[in-house]
Amino acid sequence: MHRYARLFVPWIPTALAIVVSAAAAAAPVEGSITLKSKPIPAAHVLAKLHDNAEGVVTRPLLVAVTDRPLPPGALDGIGETVASQLALAGKLRGLLFRIDPARLDEAAVIVLDMPDVAGRNLSSLVVGTKEQPAVTRLKIGADRVSVAFARPTGGAQAVDLGFALKVEAPLTREPPVTADIGGPAIRSSPHYKAALAYAEAMKKGDVAAQSRLTSRAMNERMVSLPSPADMTERLKGVGATMLAQLAKVHRIVERGPRAALLIDQRAWITMAKENGEWKSGD
Numbered sequence: 001m002h003r004y005a006r007l008f009v010p011w012i013p014t015a016l017a018i019v020v021s022a023a024a025a026a027a028p029v030e031g032s033i034t035l036k037s038k039p040i041p042a043a044h045v046l047a048k049l050h051d052n053a054e055g056v057v058t059r060p061l062l063v064a065v066t067d068r069p070l071p072p073g074a075l076d077g078i079g080e081t082v083a084s085q086l087a088l089a090g091k092l093r094g095l096l097f098r099i100d101p102a103r104l105d106e107a108a109v110i111v112l113d114m115p116d117v118a119g120r121n122l123s124s125l126v127v128g129t130k131e132q133p134a135v136t137r138l139k140i141g142a143d144r145v146s147v148a149f150a151r152p153t154g155g156a157q158a159v160d161l162g163f164a165l166k167v168e169a170p171l172t173r174e175p176p177v178t179a180d181i182g183g184p185a186i187r188s189s190p191h192y193k194a195a196l197a198y199a200e201a202m203k204k205g206d207v208a209a210q211s212r213l214t215s216r217a218m219n220e221r222m223v224s225l226p227s228p229a230d231m232t233e234r235l236k237g238v239g240a241t242m243l244a245q246l247a248k249v250h251r252i253v254e255r256g257p258r259a260a261l262l263i264d265q266r267a268w269i270t271m272a273k274e275n276g277e278w279k280s281g282d
Contacts, residue, residue: 029065031165033095034153035113040093041067045169046083047145048075053177054253054260056268059098059108061140063147065165066094066112076175077258079270080282084122085217087112095163097149101140105133107149111159123159127151137166145171179254191252191259191271194278199246202239205232215272218281245269258282 033040042065050060062075064083070092074082086092098108106128115122128134128151137148146168153162181189194213201209211219246269251262259278261269271278 028169029165029167031149032163033065033165034162035093035111036160037153040095040113042094042163042165043067044069044094045167046070046075046172047167047169048172048174049140049145050078050174053174053180054078054262054268056260056262056265059100061097061099061101061145063097063099063145063149063167063169064094064112065097065149065167066092068092072172073175075172076255077270077282078260078268080217082217083112084110085220085282087122088114088221090114095149095161097135099135099138099147101138104135104138105130107134109134109161111161125159125161140171143171145169175255175258177253178256179252179259181252181254182250186249186252189252190278191254191261192246192249195261195269195271195280196243196246198280199239199242202235203243204239205236207232210235213280215274215279215281217272218279242269 028045029042031042033042044066045063046066047061047063050057050062052060057078062081064070064075066083068091070083070086074086075096076082081096083092083096087094092112094112096110096112098110106126108126109124111123113122134149134151135147136150137146139146148167149163149165151161151163153160181191186192198210198213201213214222245263245267246261248263249261249269253260253262257273259271259273261271263269269280270282272281273279
């Protein structure tokens, strides 16, 4: 009877068995993250290399290590990423590393953890020194990246954060440029007109118009603010500043449903296209 037991074992083709075995053995993330003396599961990774067509991206390699999987495109854009938006909503935890491959001694880190106080942004810091680099073993291939990150816990830290991670993952790219606008065409573009309308609504304190001209993600962040009435007054000043910045826009780079109105090397305005209309925000 025992000689027939093998008949009841599920059959897997040899080639498929090899693939399954390799997938089970290859962990995309090894190591740990500790925030405020408590662990954050390091289970998933998403990596993207930006082509910097905008000319303002100083750390083009982004690597997110999270407790839950991120959707495709969650690291796209040069403003607030979907990864950060999900963290602000309490839907995931982890770290987002921004890296300059030409300078591996340091990395900018965004802590993907919902703030304790509504309205506050995610914590961010720059880690690493030449004596104790935060990034090592970086290898960037055509479609994969491998890298190690390290920061010990303890000592004087603005953010109580430590990590020791080894990552290997597919490498995605920024969506291609679909429009590159300069000169007189800037002010006649739908991106610019939408940004101008939003800035004017802010300056006037027109809350209804602001909401209509704002992306879903930005509207969700505004709703979480502790005092919308107080924020409306503060945004009147922001609207005046934005109008002055719009006068300096020298180029618009569009990538499908996202666009950046470029002011200078450190300032730009992001736009998102929703239901066929351009809205302010990411």
